[in-house]
Amino acid sequence: MEKSPADEVRTFSLAFEGSREECPFGPDSAVFKAANGKIFAILSEHDDGVHVSLKLTPEEVMEAMSLPFVRTAPYLAKNHWVMPVIAHPGELEMTLAWIRRSHELVTARPARKRQ
Incomplete structure (x- = not known):
């Protein structure tokens, strides 16, 4: 049985060490949170496809936004988050690569201590 795009995203996101x-x-x-507690992806299913919000660099955001299946992420766009809407296999593959990048970005620095 073939996995749904949401199941693929879930499996991929949980494969990072310490992710939850x-x-x-x-x-x-x-x-989905990295081992340091920072969010690197948000997944939800909708009528138009699977929505995945994730973090990229400002340059990567500009490139991603040039694709028709990518939108700004609600409430998170000012922090360089985008939201691909997965409706086709090629979109899933690009999104998985971006999830990896988002994970790299949020784990590059240690989490700030809350006061």
């Missing part, structure tokens, strides 16, 4: 899935926004949105 949480549902702070309810059962319809999965938040």
Whole structure:
């Protein structure tokens, strides 16, 4: 049986050492956090496809936004987050590569200590 795009994203995101899935926004949105506690992907399913919000560099955001299946991520765009909407296999492959990049970006520096 073939995995759905959402299942592919979930499996890929949980494969990073120490990553975990949480549902702070309810059962319809999965938040993936790196071992340092920082969010690197948010997954939700909609009628138009699987939405994945993720972090990129400002330059990567500009490149990604030139593609028709990529939107700004609601509430997170000012922090260089985009939201690919996966409706086709090629979009899934690009999104998985971006998830890897998002994970790299959020784990590049240690988490800030809260006061």
